C-alpha cells in the first residue's frame with residue numbers, strides 16, 4: 001500500500017505553501033522525518049496526510065483504496081499536534097483515548113487497554129487519571145502521543161513530538177517510537193527540529209524547501225551528517 005501525492009498544491013488563502021508535490025510513500029514500518037526551516041510546510045504536510053487539510057489542487061490518494069483519501073485517513077492515521085493542543089482539557093488520558101477512539105469508530109476498550117500497556121513503557125502510568133489540563137507541558141505532550149499511538153492506526157503523524165520533554169522523557173520517546181515501528185509495524189511521520197531525536201529514530205528523510213521536496217534521503221543519518229546535510233541544503237554556514 002502506498003500514499004501517493006499527485007501534483008499537490010496547497011495554499012492558505014493566496015499564500016502558497018506547496019507548488020507541485022509528486023511523491024509516493026510506501027506504507028511499511030518506517031520512521032519518516034520531515035525536515036526544514038520554520039514555515040516551510042512540515043505541519044501542513046502532516047495535516048494533509050491526516051486528511052485534516054485538503055489540497056488546493058491535485059490529489060492525495062491511497063493506491064489500494066477507491067474512496068476518498070479523507071475517509072481512509074480518518075480511520076488509518078492519527079495526528080498528534082505540536083504544542084499543548086490536541087486533547088480535551090477536562091478529561092484524563094484514558095478518557096481522552098476513549099473519546100477520540102469513539103469519534104473514529106475504533107474500539108474504546110482496545111484503546112484503553114493499549115494506553116495502560118503503552119503507559120508502562122512510556123513512564124506515564126501514574127498520570128493516567130490526571131485531567132489533561134493539570135498535566136505539565138511535557139506530560140501533556142506525552143499524553144497526546146500516547147493517545148495517538150494507542151488508537152492503533154497504521155500511520156502516526158507526530159508534529160514536533162520532543163518539544164517540552166525533559167531528557168529522560170526524550171529518551172522514553174525515542175524508544176517508544178522505535179517500539180511502535182518494530183513491534184507494532186507502524187509508519188511514523190515526524191516533523192521536528194530536534195536533530196538528536198531525528199538521528200536516533202528516522203529511516204527516511206524528506207527535506208522541504210520552496211514548496212517542494214528538495215531531498216529525499218532513504219537512510220539513517222548520524223546527527224553530524226544530518227546537520228551537514230541541512231546546512232548544505234539551506235545554505236547555512
Ligand SMILES: Nc1ncnc2c1ncn2[C@@H]1O[C@H](COP(=O)(O)OP(=O)(O)OP(=O)(O)O)[C@@H](O)[C@H]1O
Pocket residue numbers: 012013015017036037038039040041042043044045191
Ligand atoms: N491556518 C493557516 N492560515 C494561514 N497561513 C498558515 C496557516 N497555517 C500555516 N500557515 C502558513 O503556512 C506556512 C507553512 O506553515 P507550517 O506550520 O506548515 O510550517 P512548519 O514547517 O511546520 O513551521 P515550524 O517549523 O515553524 O513549525 C507558514 O508560512 C505559515 O505561516
